[in-house]
Amino acid sequence: MPSLKDLKNRIASVKATQKITKAMQMVAAAKLRRAQEAAEAARPYSQRMASVMSNIAQAVGGGDDAPRIMTGTGKDDVHLLVVCTADRGLCGGFNGQIVRLAREHARKLLAQGKTVKIMCVGKKANDLLRRDYGSHIVERFDFREVRKMSFVQAEQIAEKIFGMFDAGEFDVCTLFYSEFKSVISQIPTAQQLIPAAPAEAEESEGSAAVYDYEPDASAILADLAPRSVKVQIFRALLENVAGEMGAKMSAMDNATRNAGEMIDKLSMSYNRQRQAQITKELIEIISGAEAL
Amino acid sequence: MANSFKFELVSPEQLLVSTEVTSVVIPGSEGDMTVMANHAPTMATIRPGIVSFTGDDGKEERFVVFGGFADILPEGCTVLAEKAIHVDDMNSEIIKEQIAAAQKGVEEAKHDAQAQRAREFLDQLTTLEGAILPA
Numbered sequence: 344m345p346s347l348k349d350l351k352n353r354i355a356s357v358k359a360t361q362k363i364t365k366a367m368q369m370v371a372a373a374k375l376r377r378a379q380e381a382a383e384a385a386r387p388y389s390q391r392m393a394s395v396m397s398n399i400a401q402a403v404g405g406g407d408d409a410p411r412i413m414t415g416t417g418k419d420d421v422h423l424l425v426v427c428t429a430d431r432g433l434c435g436g437f438n439g440q441i442v443r444l445a446r447e448h449a450r451k452l453l454a455q456g457k458t459v460k461i462m463c464v465g466k467k468a469n470d471l472l473r474r475d476y477g478s479h480i481v482e483r484f485d486f487r488e489v490r491k492m493s494f495v496q497a498e499q500i501a502e503k504i505f506g507m508f509d510a511g512e513f514d515v516c517t518l519f520y521s522e523f524k525s526v527i528s529q530i531p532t533a534q535q536l537i538p539a540a541p542a543e544a545e546e547s548e549g550s551a552a553v554y555d556y557e558p559d560a561s562a563i564l565a566d567l568a569p570r571s572v573k574v575q576i577f578r579a580l581l582e583n584v585a586g587e588m589g590a591k592m593s594a595m596d597n598a599t600r601n602a603g604e605m606i607d608k609l610s611m612s613y614n615r616q617r618q619a620q621i622t623k624e625l626i627e628i629i630s631g632a633e634a635l
Numbered sequence: 636m637a638n639s640f641k642f643e644l645v646s647p648e649q650l651l652v653s654t655e656v657t658s659v660v661i662p663g664s665e666g667d668m669t670v671m672a673n674h675a676p677t678m679a680t681i682r683p684g685i686v687s688f689t690g691d692d693g694k695e696e697r698f699v700v701f702g703g704f705a706d707i708l709p710e711g712c713t714v715l716a717e718k719a720i721h722v723d724d725m726n727s728e729i730i731k732e733q734i735a736a737a738q739k740g741v742e743e744a745k746h747d748a749q750a751q752r753a754r755e756f757l758d759q760l761t762t763l764e765g766a767i768l769p770a
Contacts, residue, residue: 381648384648384649384650385647385648385649387643387645387650388645388646388647388648388650388715389647391645391706391713391715392715395678395704395706395715398678399678493648494646494647494648494717494718497647553676554676554677554678555675555676555677555678556677556678556679557663557664557665557677557678557679557680558664558665558680560678562680563678563679563680563704566680566704567704570717573647574647577647
């Protein structure tokens with residue numbers, strides 16, 4: 344049985360922890376709002392880009408004119424997995440989810456005898472994958488110092504990927520990130536970047552418009568394809584930031600609640616014990632008086 | 636009064652402009668072009684330059700853009716810019732930075748086609764610098 348003093352200390356320490364988690368929750372909530380706004384602001388660009396891409400891809404067709412980034416190398420031997428996670432922990436299963444998906448993917452590919460290379464975006468991806476797939480990690484990105492995710496970061500990653508692609512270091516590139524559904528639900532997602540996954544044949548309104556191209560369609564496509572990859576990476580990064588903050592918020596909310604429960608329980612046993620001690624002292628006094 | 640149409644200027648980070656305009660001048664990679672209402676559907680890449688548009692109220696606004704492309708439809712025109720800055724917010728540092736980056740691109744280019752592209756980009760930037768910065 345812990346002494347009264349022990350209990351008091353524990354209550355104090357749990358209270359301190361609760362204060363920290365509470366503060367983290369509020370910080371996460373504020374950051375989440377900002378992240379959501381950023382994701383929202385980026386949406387028009389990626390939507391336009393997607394519609395233009397599908398439009399122009401139709402015009403060019405899958406011909407030989409299409410840039411290599413879209414058609415791929417025609418092989419399927421070396422896979423590059425770009426795993427995007429957060430840079431910090433304490434956000435529940437957020438990082439774990441993404442890494443688990445990537446790990447399963449890697450295991451499947453390895454079982455098929457393919458070569459797997461991993462690019463870690465975010466510190467946690469590296470931390471979590473280092474043990475099992477350390478030898479496969481070819482590149483790391485760490486954006487801990489970056490206060491606000493901007494297109495520059497997406498470009499950095501994209502340039503690295505293009506460089507590797509041009510050097511023929513991989514055939515297929517898949518991006519892993521977490522799609523932000525809501526504060527309590529983030530869905531880990533795998534998305535193929537290179538070669539570009541065939542655009543969903545959506546019935547776009549009036550896509551029948553016959554465009555004039557300047558310069559010609561394939562030149563525009565060659566210019567657009569890398570840009571579209573960048574945009575996809577950028578979107579993934581933004582979704583990730585929003586997801587991380589959402590996950591952190593709910594994780595910290597849970598932690599705060601748990602700490603509250605713990606404080607209640609501890610105070611209960613503290614009070615009981617104090618009462619027991621008082622009773623004990625009273626009995627001692629009374630029985631002492633009776634003995635006289 | 637000329638017909639107006641919808642014009643949008645979008646950068647990856649945000650929607651910068653969404654308004655009704657009567658004409659837009661776009662620095663196409665093959666030369667400047669002015670878009671007015673009911674333009675034939677056109678898709679064009681753009682070079683670093685100045686996009687200027689005249690709003691419904693006849694006021695002209697100008698944005699500096701660094702590459703991107705334009706999607707023109709009879710009912711509207713969308714410019715997707717890699718980076719866009721309002722002319723008033725423009726200063727010599729931003730463009731110097733871009734030029735330095737472009738120079739690095741030229742030096743680091745691995746093959747001729749890439750070097751050629753990087754050099755063109757650098758040229759366009761230098762022209763732009765001369766055009767917008769008062770000496």
